[in-house]
Amino acid sequence: MKPIATLFFAFLALYCGHSQAAPPNILLIFVDDVGWGDAGCYGATLVKTPNIDRLAREGQRFTQGHASAAVCTPTRYSLITGQYSWRNQAEGLNKGVAKGDAPLLIPTTMTTAPGLLKQAGYRTALIGKWHLGFGESKPDFNGELRPGPLEVGFDEYFGIPATNDRLPTVFVRDHRVVGLDPADPIRYSYDATEAKAQGMSPWAAGRNRIGWAKGGKAAWWKDTEIADTLLRESVQFIERNQEKPFFLLYAPHNVHAPAIPGPRFAGSSGLTPRADMLQELDACIGELLQTLDRHGLAKDTLILYSSDNGAYVTDEKGHKPTGPYRGKKSQLWEGGHRVPFIVRWPARIQPGVSEDLVSTLDMPATICAAAGITLPNEALPDSHNLLPALLGEKNAPKRDHLILMSGNGDLAIRDHTLKYIPSLAAADGWYANKRKGTATQRPGLYDLSKDPGETQNLMPQRAADAKRLAELLAKDQAASVTRPAQ
Numbered sequence: 001m002k003p004i005a006t007l008f009f010a011f012l013a014l015y016c017g018h019s020q021a022a023p024p025n026i027l028l029i030f031v032d033d034v035g036w037g038d039a040g041c042y043g044a045t046l047v048k049t050p051n052i053d054r055l056a057r058e059g060q061r062f063t064q065g066h067a068s069a070a071v072c073t074p075t076r077y078s079l080i081t082g083q084y085s086w087r088n089q090a091e092g093l094n095k096g097v098a099k100g101d102a103p104l105l106i107p108t109t110m111t112t113a114p115g116l117l118k119q120a121g122y123r124t125a126l127i128g129k130w131h132l133g134f135g136e137s138k139p140d141f142n143g144e145l146r147p148g149p150l151e152v153g154f155d156e157y158f159g160i161p162a163t164n165d166r167l168p169t170v171f172v173r174d175h176r177v178v179g180l181d182p183a184d185p186i187r188y189s190y191d192a193t194e195a196k197a198q199g200m201s202p203w204a205a206g207r208n209r210i211g212w213a214k215g216g217k218a219a220w221w222k223d224t225e226i227a228d229t230l231l232r233e234s235v236q237f238i239e240r241n242q243e244k245p246f247f248l249l250y251a252p253h254n255v256h257a258p259a260i261p262g263p264r265f266a267g268s269s270g271l272t273p274r275a276d277m278l279q280e281l282d283a284c285i286g287e288l289l290q291t292l293d294r295h296g297l298a299k300d301t302l303i304l305y306s307s308d309n310g311a312y313v314t315d316e317k318g319h320k321p322t323g324p325y326r327g328k329k330s331q332l333w334e335g336g337h338r339v340p341f342i343v344r345w346p347a348r349i350q351p352g353v354s355e356d357l358v359s360t361l362d363m364p365a366t367i368c369a370a371a372g373i374t375l376p377n378e379a380l381p382d383s384h385n386l387l388p389a390l391l392g393e394k395n396a397p398k399r400d401h402l403i404l405m406s407g408n409g410d411l412a413i414r415d416h417t418l419k420y421i422p423s424l425a426a427a428d429g430w431y432a433n434k435r436k437g438t439a440t441q442r443p444g445l446y447d448l449s450k451d452p453g454e455t456q457n458l459m460p461q462r463a464a465d466a467k468r469l470a471e472l473l474a475k476d477q478a479a480s481v482t483r484p485a486q
């Protein structure tokens, strides 16, 4: 640890008056397209997830955890910035997801959770999926991919630039594509006409992907090796940083499409490749837990586990990735955004189950609080600190409502029991586009405590509740900060 960081933490421990103030390591496991029902601890019986179940048994499992949006890029933006993504008008944040040629979508001037942790002496790394763009106007895959994760608070980055179904299919380390042969540069396009004129193909590594590319073959990943590669990098990061507090955002591609598990897991579930990939994910998490155990780090490591949006399928040969909930990825129905949400910190947090309303948006303020950081004014503006509630403090502040966003950028709002959807025409997210003309513009109100499957619209009978929630939504939209003051 650097002397200045040692001094900082010594002061922090002295100031807080007890040894528990020593900053924990933080491992944020942020998975892709994993639904609420995708683990044994959330009721799954046909897929085996012993390691995720262990996390739940040894930590707090939340039944009302939500991704801040129903698709990848917006939720990941909020995870790093603590800001509702729809406050930022950039394409891919207030609707849709970042294209493969998107510039960096997080302003480098913005205060971020990894940036705050880095300033506080943490070694910070993102290993896995980024999907928040590179460069000032577009990525330069043959040169420097700058600005990117390293310009918004991460000391190290290794991973997938966008998604496993987008071109180019290469790993990036810090600012460079790994293993690129300069004699065979990567050319890519997201414009069909241009791509065809230049002889580019949507195929790479044996699969049809989003976008068109050619070249860079030496750098192409093998889909079957992605999980093991990201795991190996993560284990190495932890082992390199045992002597100082670290923040690792481990963001595996599991279980985003195309579902291609590694050879050890192909066929392991007896269900589908996606279910196999889920068991692969669980095994990777098990390896990380064992790494912490092996080095005596588990007790003082805060682990958070969640997903960037709900599952994209609702039934896999009897397995129900979205549990009892309606809808799927991109939708305003619970299946689109209600996700697994587990927090384990053996030294400080008692195991249990919580019904508190929580969001992935709350993770940045929570991890900063665990690190002893007081947030600067207006930093992480929509992120609620869950730590007091996690520590079991009496009268701990709790989130009483939450705004949700579909894949099309439409919003809904829910409190502990009720959800208000301003226009049911928007509730199906990406799938709503296919039903234009027949969908209804009327609002929906659902009581999730009595009707978890969102089958009974309580409008117009409970118009007063709808009006209250609509006003709360408008108020938060007009505000720039919605978190409690510190």
Ligand code: CA
Residues within 6 Å of the ligand: 032, 033, 071, 072, 256, 308, 309
């Ligand atoms: Ca996702």
